[in-house]
Amino acid sequence: MLYCKDCQRLVEGPVCRFCRNTKLRVPLDADFCMVAELGFQEAQMLVELFDDNGIVNTQRSVYGAGITVKLGANLDRIRVYVPYNRFEEATKLKEAFFDGEAVLLPD
Numbered sequence: 001m002l003y004c005k006d007c008q009r010l011v012e013g014p015v016c017r018f019c020r021n022t023k024l025r026v027p028l029d030a031d032f033c034m035v036a037e038l039g040f041q042e043a044q045m046l047v048e049l050f051d052d053n054g055i056v057n058t059q060r061s062v063y064g065a066g067i068t069v070k071l072g073a074n075l076d077r078i079r080v081y082v083p084y085n086r087f088e089e090a091t092k093l094k095e096a097f098f099d100g101e102a103v104l105l106p107d
C-alpha cells in the first residue's frame with residue numbers, strides 16, 4: 001500500500017487511481033487516510049464510535065460547508081479520516097459497526 005497525499009487515501013501503486021498522481025509514498029503513522037465516505041448521520045455515528053475507541057479522526061464535507069448550509073446537513077456526504085497507524089483498526093470497527101452492509105468507498 002502506498003499513500004496519495006493529494007487524496008489522503010491508501011492506494012495500490014504506482015499510480016493513484018483516484019487522481020492519477022504518480023508521486024506516491026510509503027504511508028507514515030501520522031498520515032490521515034480516508035476510511036469512509038458516508039451520509040452525514042452515518043458519519044456522525046462512525047465518528048462517535050472512533051471517539052469511543054480513542055481513535056483520532058477528522059471529517060471533511062465532500063461538497064463544502066456552503067452547500068451544506070444550503071441543502072441541509074442530511075444531504076451532505078462526509079469523508080472520515082484516521083491516522084495510518086489506526087487505519088486497520090478503524091476499518092475493522094467500521095465494518096463491524098455497519099455489519100457488512102454496503103458502506104463502500106467510492107471509486
Ligand SMILES: [Zn+2]
Nearest residue numbers: 004007016019
Ligand atoms: Zn490521489
